[in-house]
Amino acid sequence: MTKKSQTQSENNTLLLGFPGGGLVGIFTISYLISQLKMTQIGE
DSSP states (O other), X not given: OOOOXXXXXXXXXXXXXXXXGGGHHHHXXXXXXXHTTOOOOOO
């Protein structure tokens, strides 16, 4: 499932987390999004 959204901000940040051993990249990105109170606009 893919979520799509458009933002009107000029200060966007792209974070990528690639699955690896134990899915550490995915868990790290999810944690950062949560702690920095960011909005996830895609998967």
